[in-house]
Amino acid sequence: MPARKAPKDQPPVLEHLRVPIGQPEIPLPGDNSHSDHRPIREKIEDFFDSREAARQFMKPAFRNYTLMRHHKGKNFLATPKLFRAETALYFPNMQGYTLADVKGIHDTTKVMRGKYSIVRMLCDQWSVDQANTYTSAEHNPALNAELERLGEKGLQIVNITIMEGWIRRFLVWYHTDWQREQMPESEWGRWFVVTKGISDYTMLDINMINAKVGHVFLVDTQCKIRWTGCGDATDQEKQSLVAAVRKLVEGPSASTGAGAVKTKPSSYKPPEKPPLMPHQEVNSS
Numbered sequence: 001m002p003a004r005k006a007p008k009d010q011p012p013v014l015e016h017l018r019v020p021i022g023q024p025e026i027p028l029p030g031d032n033s034h035s036d037h038r039p040i041r042e043k044i045e046d047f048f049d050s051r052e053a054a055r056q057f058m059k060p061a062f063r064n065y066t067l068m069r070h071h072k073g074k075n076f077l078a079t080p081k082l083f084r085a086e087t088a089l090y091f092p093n094m095q096g097y098t099l100a101d102v103k104g105i106h107d108t109t110k111v112m113r114g115k116y117s118i119v120r121m122l123c124d125q126w127s128v129d130q131a132n133t134y135t136s137a138e139h140n141p142a143l144n145a146e147l148e149r150l151g152e153k154g155l156q157i158v159n160i161t162i163m164e165g166w167i168r169r170f171l172v173w174y175h176t177d178w179q180r181e182q183m184p185e186s187e188w189g190r191w192f193v194v195t196k197g198i199s200d201y202t203m204l205d206i207n208m209i210n211a212k213v214g215h216v217f218l219v220d221t222q223c224k225i226r227w228t229g230c231g232d233a234t235d236q237e238k239q240s241l242v243a244a245v246r247k248l249v250e251g252p253s254a255s256t257g258a259g260a261v262k263t264k265p266s267s268y269k270p271p272e273k274p275p276l277m278p279h280q281e282v283n284s285s
Helices: 040-049 051-058 108-112 125-135 141-153 166-174 176-181 185-190 200-205 235-250
Strands: 095-098 101-107 116-122 155-162 191-194 215-219 225-230
Touching: 095 185, 101 108, 108 116, 108 155, 116 125, 116 141, 116 235, 125 141, 125 215, 125 235, 141 155, 141 235, 155 185, 166 176, 166 191, 185 191, 215 235, 225 235
Parallel strands: 116 155, 155 191
Antiparallel strands: 095 101, 095 191, 116 215, 215 225
C-alpha cells in the first residue's frame, strides 16, 4: 500500500504493506532473458507499438531522486507478518552475471528454489547502506545469529544489483575483484549483477517504485515473497524480519524472540468445564 498523500510541505504518512506483491506466474530459468534474436527493425517496430515507448519517453529523468525527498525514499513500512503461502505471489526470475562468474549468464531462480532466501535488491551505495540496516551484523545482530543457526536448513542471503547505464555497468565490472575481497568466496555465486531484461512493469510487480532505494524480500523455497521492507529499517522492522525468518524456516512453533508467534505446547489440555447447576441446565424439550 503506497504512502498516504500529504501537503507538499509535509512528508507522507507511511503505512504497513499488507497486500501480497509479486507475479502470479511461477518463475522459470530463462524468464526475463537478455536474448532477443529478432531483427533490429522488428524490435524497433514492437517498441514503438507498445506502451513501453510512451513510458520511457514520458518518464522524468530525475524521478527516482525526487521520490527520495521524504523518508529517504522509503514509501511503506515492512510487512507486519508473513504473507500466507496460499495467497503469496512469486519473485520473478532475473538473469545476470555473478561475482563467481562474470562471463556467464545465471538465473536467480536456480539459486533460490529450494532455499529460504533473504533477497537484497540494490542499485548503488545508497541502497546498499539501506539494505544493511536490515541485514548487517552491525545493525541487526539477531538476524545474523539466525543465519548462522539456520544456514544448514537452507537460509541464505542473495544480493541482486540492478545496473542501468553502460558507464555504471563498466565501473561495477571493473571493481569486481574489490567486491570479491569484501565477502567470503562462498557468497560470490549469490551476488548477481543484472544489466538487462527487467522492465518497469516487473519492478512495479514487486513494489519497487524507486529502484534507488534498498529493498529486502524474504522468499520461501517455492520463490514466493513472504515478507518485504524498504528504505532504512526501524527497530520494529528489524525484529519483524527476524521473527518472520524464524517462523518461515522453523514453522509456527518457533516462539523464541521478539515478535514470534506464540503457540500452545503439545501437552496443552483445555480446562474442564464445571458441571452445570440444576438451574443452569438447558431445556431441550
